[in-house]
Amino acid sequence: MILAAGLGTRMRPLTEHTPKPLLEVGGKPLIVWHLQALRAAGIREVVINTAWLGDKLEAALGDGQRFGLKIHWSHEPAGQPLETAGGIVRALPLLGHEPFLLVNGDIWLRYHMTTLRTALAPGKQAHLVLVDNPAHNPAGDFGLQGIGAATADEHAVLMPKSADSAFTYAGLAVYCPSLFQGLSQGVRPLAPLLRDAIATGRASGEYFAGPWVDVGTPQRLHELDAAIRANDI
Structure with a gap:
């Protein structure tokens, strides 16, 4: 699942007429990289879930055939995105019963997603990819126990962040649908569900050294585009 329902308010005026996932870096839209x-x-x-300018996203990507994919669309009210967990709950009938990969539509990274196909260990409901804290999120989001062993092929225990272990959620993860089953539809953030999963040992994580960019402002978009074109990232 690709999350593409955000309003893109920090990217205005670029997103006044273009949904943020269709903004281009390196000659193609962010969502096409994914x-x-x-x-x-x-x-x-x-x-793919949509809200703001969702019709333009669907018109641009269609059924996914030209990408070798089949795209299913989950449309949300344009004026009130449901947040991450709310969007997932709404899309559960399309996602099925097996674990699924989730990626934010407004990030850019070079990560070999094949490794995530087997990332969810027995008994776990969430496996998150974490990165070094960027300047706009210096305190981080979560911690990792045993970070020295956390690679793309090895799991670490996901923990609340601490002074010794604080990393940023990359917007890339694998989730089990059972984490969301039974929840009512509506606006629902993801963080409380993750905190509960961490507290009960149902979440794992891994560290990714990058490259990774949260493309949240016009300046970051411009800098990323320039870096890709110059082969600096």
Whole structure:
């Protein structure tokens, strides 16, 4: 599932007429980088949720055939995005009963997503990819126990952040649908569900050294585009 329902308020005026995932870096839209990475990882079906300018997203990407994928669309009210967990709950009928990969539509990274196909260990409901804290999130989001062993192929225990272990959630994860089943539809953030999963040992994580960019402002978009074109990232 690709999250593409945000309003893109920090990216205005660029997002007044263009949904943020369709903004381009390196000659192609942000969301196309994801679609190509998912296809390379052997994934064949993708759910995309939309809210703001969702019709333009669907018009641009269609059914996904030209990317070698089948895209399922989950449309949300344009004026009130449901937040991450709310969007997932709404899309559960499209996602099925098996674990699914989730990626934010407004990030850019070079991560081999094939490794995530087997990332969710027995008994776990969430596996998060974490990165070094960027300047706009210096305090981080979560901690990792045993970070020295946390690679793309090894799991670490996901913990609340602390002074000794604080990393930023990359917007890339694997979730089990059971984490969301039974929840009512509506506006629902993801963080409380993750905190509960961490407290009960149902979440794991891994550290990713990058490259990774949260493309949240016009300046970051411009800098990322320039870096890609100059082969500096």
